Amino acid sequence: MKSALIVLAFNEESTISDIVAKYSNEFNTIVVINDCSTDGTLEELKQFEQQKNIKIINNKKNLGAGKSFDIALDFTIKQNFDFVVKIDGDDQFLKDDVIKIRDLQIKNLYDFIKCDRFWEHGVVGEMPFIRYLGNTLASLMIKFTTGFLKVGDPLNGLFSIKTKNLERINLPKQFHRYGYPFYYTSYFYKLIFSKNIKVLTMHNTIFYRNETSYLSPLIMFQKLIRFTIKNKINVIIDKIKISKLQPSAILDIVGFTTLLMAFFSIYKVIFIRYFNLVGSQTNWIILLLLFFVLSVLVFISSLKIQSKSYHENFNEI
Numbered sequence: 001m002k003s004a005l006i007v008l009a010f011n012e013e014s015t016i017s018d019i020v021a022k023y024s025n026e027f028n029t030i031v032v033i034n035d036c037s038t039d040g041t042l043e044e045l046k047q048f049e050q051q052k053n054i055k056i057i058n059n060k061k062n063l064g065a066g067k068s069f070d071i072a073l074d075f076t077i078k079q080n081f082d083f084v085v086k087i088d089g090d091d092q093f094l095k096d097d098v099i100k101i102r103d104l105q106i107k108n109l110y111d112f113i114k115c116d117r118f119w120e121h122g123v124v125g126e127m128p129f130i131r132y133l134g135n136t137l138a139s140l141m142i143k144f145t146t147g148f149l150k151v152g153d154p155l156n157g158l159f160s161i162k163t164k165n166l167e168r169i170n171l172p173k174q175f176h177r178y179g180y181p182f183y184y185t186s187y188f189y190k191l192i193f194s195k196n197i198k199v200l201t202m203h204n205t206i207f208y209r210n211e212t213s214y215l216s217p218l219i220m221f222q223k224l225i226r227f228t229i230k231n232k233i234n235v236i237i238d239k240i241k242i243s244k245l246q247p248s249a250i251l252d253i254v255g256f257t258t259l260l261m262a263f264f265s266i267y268k269v270i271f272i273r274y275f276n277l278v279g280s281q282t283n284w285i286i287l288l289l290l291f292f293v294l295s296v297l298v299f300i301s302s303l304k305i306q307s308k309s310y311h312e313n314f315n316e317i
Contacts, residue, residue, distance in 0.1 A: 001082040001083065001105065001106045001108065002028050002080065002081045002082045003027045003028050003029075003081065003082065003083055003084070003085070003102060003105065003106070004027060004028065004029045004030070004031055004076045004079075004081045004083075004084045004085075004163075005023050005026070005027040005029075005030045005031070005084070005085050005086075005087065005098070006031045006033070006069060006072045006073065006076070006084050006085070006086040006087070007019060007020070007023075007030060007031065007032045007033070007087055007088070007089050008033055008035065008065050008068050008069060008072075008086070008087075008088050008089055008157075009032055009033065009034050009035065009037060009041050009045075009089035010034075010035040010036075010037055010041070010062070010065070010068075010089070011037045011038060011039045011041060012037070012039075012041050012089035012090055013037070013039045013040035013041045013043070013044050015089060015090055015091040016032070016041055016044050016045060016089050017044045017045075017047070018091065019087070019089060019091055020032060020045075020048055020054065022095060023095075023098070024051070024053065024054065026098075026099060026102065027053075027085070027102065028053060028081075029053050029054070029055055029079075029081070030053065030054045030055070031055045031057065031072045031075060031076065031084075032045060032048075032054065032055070032056050032057070032089075033056075033057040033058075033059065033068045033069070033071060033072045034056065034057065034058045034059065035059050035062055035063060035064070035065070035068045036058070036059045036060065036061050036062040036063075041089075042058065055075070057071060057072065057075070059071075063176060064176040064177030064178070065088075065177065065178075065180060066171055066175045066176045066177055066178070066179070066180030066183075067171065067176035067177070069086060069171075069180060070169075070171040070176075070180075072084075072086075073161070073163070073169065074168060076163050077163050077166055077167075077168065080164075081163050081164075082105075082108075082162065082163065082164045083105040083160060083161065083162045083163055083164070084160065084161055084163055085098060085101050085102055085105070085158075085159075085160045086157070086158070086159055086160070086161075087157070087158060088157050091207075092157075092206050092207050092208070092209075093157075093158050093204065093205075093206060093207075094204065094205050094207075097115070097158065097202075097204040097205060098158070100202070101113050101115075101158070101160045101202065102160075104160075104200065104202075105160055105162065108162075109198060109200070110160075110162065110198045110199060110200045110315075111161070111162045111188065111191075111197035111198050111199065112159070112160070112161055112162070112184075112185075112188035112197065112198075112199045112200070113159060113160040113199075113200045113201075113202060114151075114153075114154075114156065114159045114181075114185055114188075114199070114200075114201055114202070115153070115156045115158040115159060115201070115202050115203070115204035116152050116153040116156060116201055116202070116203055116204070117153055117156055117203075117204055117205065117206045118135070118152060118153050119203045121205055122203060122204065122205055122206065123205075123206060123208065124205060124206070124207045124208065125207055125208030125209060126208055127206075127208050130217050131217075133217075134155070134217050134220065134221065135153060135155055137221065137224075138154050138155050138179075138182060138224055139151075139152045139153060139154060141154075141182075141224055141225070141228040142154040142182060142185060142186065142228075143303070144228060144232065144299070144303075145186055145227075145228045145231045145232045145235065146185070146186055146189040146190065146235070147235060147248065147302065147303050147306035147307065147310075148189055148192075148303075148306065148307050148310050148314070149303055149304075149307050150201070150307070150310075150314070150316065151185065151189060151201065152201075154181060154182040154185045154186075155179065155181050155182055156181055156204070156206075157181055158204050158206075159181060159184065159185075161184070161188075169184075169187065171183060172227070174223045174226070174227065175223070175227075178219060178220045178223065179220055179223055179224055179227075182224060182227070183227070186227075186231050189310075190231075190234075190235060190238065192309070192310055192313045192314065193238075193239075193242060193245065193306075193309050193310070193313075194238055194242075196313065197313065198313050198314075198315075199310075199313060199314050199315075200314075200315050200316065200317065201314075201315075201316040201317075202316070202317050203317065232252070236249050236252045236253065239252070239306070244309060245305070245306060245309060247305055248302045248303075248305040248306045249302075251298050251299070251301050251302035251305070252298075252299070252302050254298050255295045255298040255299040255302060256295075258291045258292075258294045258295040258298060259291070259292070259295040261287070261291040262288055262291035262292040262295060265284050265285075265287045265288035265291060266288060268284040269281055269284045269285055269288065272284065
């Protein structure tokens with residue numbers, strides 16, 4: 001199996017050399033993509049330029065983590081690698097986890113392996129509360145958009161993709177900087193019932209030190225909301241084409257309808273209360289609660305139906 005390790009690097013002068021050296025004998029090729037770092041990252045990478053199994057790609061301008069991974073993934077697809085494992089240049093991931101993913105891929109069992117840090121020993125150090133909150137919201141959204149209740153931690157940066165015979169994946173521009181793991185998770189989970197691919201979720205450990213975060217939670221949340229709704233609609237369309245998933249698609253349509261009625265009820269309550277619209281505020285509040293509860297129950301029923309179709313192609317360790 002021809003393997004590649006993709007390392008994303010932006011201002012990682014203190015760790016990038018150690019990472020490349022650590023994995024240089026573990027993969028056939030290491031692809032380091034330097035996203036126009038402004039510190040000494042480029043100088044650190046020059047010592048590896050003559051090594052045949054190390055490919056260094058230097059972006060001419062800062063493109064963002066998502067676009068950088070997109071470029072590296074495209075390179076590995078064209079070079080006919082069997083699979084890639086993706087890590088970040090800040091050395092937050094355990095080597096044992098990375099090697100475990102590599103070994104699983106060598107066995108050729110899975111098309112997509114994603115990691116989940118939210119277990120007993122998954123977070124070492126102080127993870128900022130805003131990240132806990134953001135990941136919680138993102139986990140709810142990934143469950144909603146994929147229709148699979150067991151999927152979680154969609155922003156985890158450690159994952160692996162089988163690239164053998166993989167077609168070019170067009171990463172949307174909205175994920176060029178933030179949230180790209182969420183997109184790839186949605187992409188491959190969608191293929192479970194349309195392309196019959198195999199997916200694995202694996203526990204991993206992430207170390208938090210004093211790294212600088214370039215993440216904007218508000219921007220991230222806005223992007224994920226838009227994408228979740230758009231992707232959910234596309235998933236419904238796909239489910240309509242598959243007989244065993246058509247009941248789930250119908251429930252989704254009912255769920256969206258009742259959710260829209262809940263929002264309409266909010267509109268009526270606001271205008272009755274503040275803009276002298278004629279009507280009973282109490283009645284519309286009751287309708288709001290009924291429509292909202294109904295939409296939640298309908299969506300949960302849909303998720304249960306759809307989740308059953310995943311089980312044969314999904315595993316977790």
